[in-house]
Every structure is written in structure tokens, then in C-alpha cells.
Amino acid sequence: MISPFQIQHSDSTAADAEPRTKDIVLTGDRPTGALHLGHLAGSLRSRVALQHEHSQTILVADLQALTDNAGQPRHVSAHVLEVVADYLAVGIDPEQTTIALQSGLPALSELTMLYLNLVTVARLERNPTVKTEIELRGFARDIPAGFLCYPVSQAADITGFRATLVPVGDDQLPMIEQSNEIVRRINRLAGKAVLPEARPLLSTVSRLPGADGRKASKSLRNVISLGASSEEIQSFVSAMYTDPAHKRATDPGTVEGNVVFAYLDAFDPRADEVTALKTQYRRGGLGDVTLKRRLVDVLADVIAPIRERRTQFARDEAYLQQVLDEGTARAAGVTCSVLDDVREAFALTRRGQR
Numbered sequence: 001m002i003s004p005f006q007i008q009h010s011d012s013t014a015a016d017a018e019p020r021t022k023d024i025v026l027t028g029d030r031p032t033g034a035l036h037l038g039h040l041a042g043s044l045r046s047r048v049a050l051q052h053e054h055s056q057t058i059l060v061a062d063l064q065a066l067t068d069n070a071g072q073p074r075h076v077s078a079h080v081l082e083v084v085a086d087y088l089a090v091g092i093d094p095e096q097t098t099i100a101l102q103s104g105l106p107a108l109s110e111l112t113m114l115y116l117n118l119v120t121v122a123r124l125e126r127n128p129t130v131k132t133e134i135e136l137r138g139f140a141r142d143i144p145a146g147f148l149c150y151p152v153s154q155a156a157d158i159t160g161f162r163a164t165l166v167p168v169g170d171d172q173l174p175m176i177e178q179s180n181e182i183v184r185r186i187n188r189l190a191g192k193a194v195l196p197e198a199r200p201l202l203s204t205v206s207r208l209p210g211a212d213g214r215k216a217s218k219s220l221r222n223v224i225s226l227g228a229s230s231e232e233i234q235s236f237v238s239a240m241y242t243d244p245a246h247k248r249a250t251d252p253g254t255v256e257g258n259v260v261f262a263y264l265d266a267f268d269p270r271a272d273e274v275t276a277l278k279t280q281y282r283r284g285g286l287g288d289v290t291l292k293r294r295l296v297d298v299l300a301d302v303i304a305p306i307r308e309r310r311t312q313f314a315r316d317e318a319y320l321q322q323v324l325d326e327g328t329a330r331a332a333g334v335t336c337s338v339l340d341d342v343r344e345a346f347a348l349t350r351r352g353q354r
């Protein structure tokens with residue numbers, strides 16, 4: 001089988017930053033459920049590829065997840081080890097990548113507190129990703145302050161490791177921009193470059209939509225988990241939005257905005273065949289049923305080996321916990337040294353008793 005991590009696309013949108021000789025790579029995920037195919041296409045594949053050449057940390061961002069789950073905290077804690085199992089199942093190697101728990105690194109929270117002084121409320125309200133999320137969650141005027149400020153906490157995640165490269169989907173670009181603004185302010189305060197700016201690494205496939213064509217989101221239930229069963233794959237694909245004007249197989253159809261093609265582009269290893277299918281679909285003569293059947297097979301090939309490994313890891317919670325504990329311990333040192341530098345920039349040199 002062709003590994004899902006090695007797919008290259010000729011018609012891909014170029015990543016805007018090439019990894020350099022030795023980057024410090026940092027990413028995170030909110031543990032609110034199993035990771036999904038959007039994560040795989042958007043950044044997990046890059047992370048698997050980057051871990052051999054670069055120094056990489058992945059944060060299980062439980063504090064960030066709490067910013068919109070404070071009413072149901074167990075919904076966060078219950079999924080922490082599941083996300084660790086997802087990492088291992090897709091090929092993240094805990095010997096090469098440090099997997100750490102955000103709430104186990106108090107220096108990140110202290111950094112957040114200090115950074116909040118460098119950001120205005122108006123700036124936070126302008127963040128387009130946060131804006132969309134506020135609408136999706138129906139917060140209206142009742143936005144938790146922690147939620148509005150999570151990009152600042154994410155800046156602490158990124159800078160807390162002196163990260164230079166962040167592989168993400170394009171919805172996370174505003175977070176990196178916000179982080180770099182904070183970096184520049186800290187460096188100006190310190191009068192020297194104590195923190196590096198980070199570059200985004202965009203996936204070679206553009207952002208995957210949800211099955212209904214809207215933004216992929218666990219809360220909209222339009223995503224499919226990396227542990228999905230064959231039946232779940234089947235019903236996920238059959239519910240997929242195609243082209244409402246394409247009623248009969250003989251009708252010409254539209255490829256742009258067609259969710260089935262978006263997933264084929266991301267996961268079908270036979271890119272030339274997909275190109276031919278697009279031509280046929282546009283001309284007329286290719287039915288949605290045939291097309292969807294192909295996608296079911298493609299996704300089954302991608303998910304089955306991940307699901308199998310995931311089930312194996314899920315049986316050994318003690319091991320998952322150990323991976324996370326060791327990773328968190330390893331991560332603590334660098335976050336504390338960054339905090340020292342930032343405290344100094346704010347003239348907070350005296351620590352009292354610690």
C-alpha cells in the first residue's frame with residue numbers, strides 16, 4: 001500500500017515556506033475528540049515528514065480546548081490520551097517528536113499573562129478565524145474572555161519553544177501573524193532579538209471542507225475521524241456535497257467546490273487518474289455514485305491501517321500516559337528559559353521564592 005504520508009500533488013498550491021536546514025517545529029491540537037482527515041491532510045502528514053530532520057514538539061492543547069468547553073471540562077480531559085494515540089497511529093515517533101501536555105507547562109500560562117499586555121482587545125476581535133468560530137459557536141455577546149484571548153495563548157505555545165516553523169492549515173495563519181507581532185514587541189522591549197519569528201508551513205493540499213461543503217468542524221459533525229469504521233466512511237462519503245446541478249450521470253458537472261474531488265485531491269495516490277476523472281466529470285458521463293465509490297475505497301485504504309494502530313495503542317493507556325509525561329518533562333526546560341527572557345524584557349527579574 002502507498003503510505004498516505006507520501007502523496008505528492010502536481011497541481012498543489014505551493015507551501016509558502018520551505019523547511020530550512022534545522023527548524024524548530026511546533027504545532028498543537030485541541031483534544032476535544034479524535035483527530036480527523038482534515039488534520040491528516042492539513043498538518044499531520046507534514047509533521048510525520050518533518051520529525052526526522054528537525055526538532056519537533058507537538059502540544060496537546062487542553063487549555064486552549066477549555067476556552068470553549070469550560071462548562072464540560074471532562075470533554076477535554078477524556079480525549080487527551082486519544083489524541084496521543086492518534087499521533088502515534090499516523091506515524092509520529094515519540095523518540096523523534098516531543099509530545100507534551102499544554103497544561104503541564106505552567107511557563108506557557110505565565111507567558112500568556114505577560115503577552116496579554118501587548119495586544120489590544122480590538123486586535124483580538126479582528127482575528128478572522130476567531131470571528132468565524134464565534135459565529136459557529138453562537139457566542140453572540142457572551143464570548144468567554146479566555147476564548148477571545150486564545151490566540152495569545154497560542155503565541156505562548158509557539159514562542160515558548162522558540163519555534164521557527166509551524167505546519168498548519170490556512171485557518172491558523174492569523175495565529176502565526178499574531179504571534180509574530182508579539183515577538184516583535186518583546187524584542188523591542190528587550191532591545192535585542194530574544195525570540196525568533198515563526199513561518200507557517202502550509203499543506204500542499206488546500207484546506208479540506210466538511211462533507212457538507214462548510215468549514216470542517218467537529219461541532220458541525222461534518223468530519224470523519226482517523227478511527228472511522230467502514231460503515232462510517234461509507235455514510236460520510238454518501239452524504240458528501242457534490243454539484244446539485246449534476247443530476248444524471250450524463251450531465252456535465254462542476255469540480256470546483258465539489259467535496260468529493262477535494263478529498264480525492266488530498267488522498268488519492270493516483271493523481272493522474274483524478275485529473276482524467278475531472279475532465280470526464282466536467283464533460284458529462286461520470287456519475288456521482290461511481291465517483292463516490294472510488295472515494296470510499298481511497299479513504300478506506302488511508303484509514304484502515306491508522307485505525308488498526310490506533311486500536312492497539314488505545315489498549316495501552318499506561319504507555320500513552322508515559323509518552324505524554326516524558327514529553328512534557330522534556331518540554332519544560334525550554335519553556336522556562338523563554339519565560340526567563342520574557343520576564344527580563346518586562347523588567348521582572350526578581351522572582352521571590354520559587
Ligand code: TRP
Binds near residue numbers: 061064166
Ligand atoms: N489552534 C489550533 C487548532 O485549533 C491548535 C493549536 C494550539 C496550535 N496551539 C497551537 C496550532 C500551536 C499550532 C501551534 O487546530
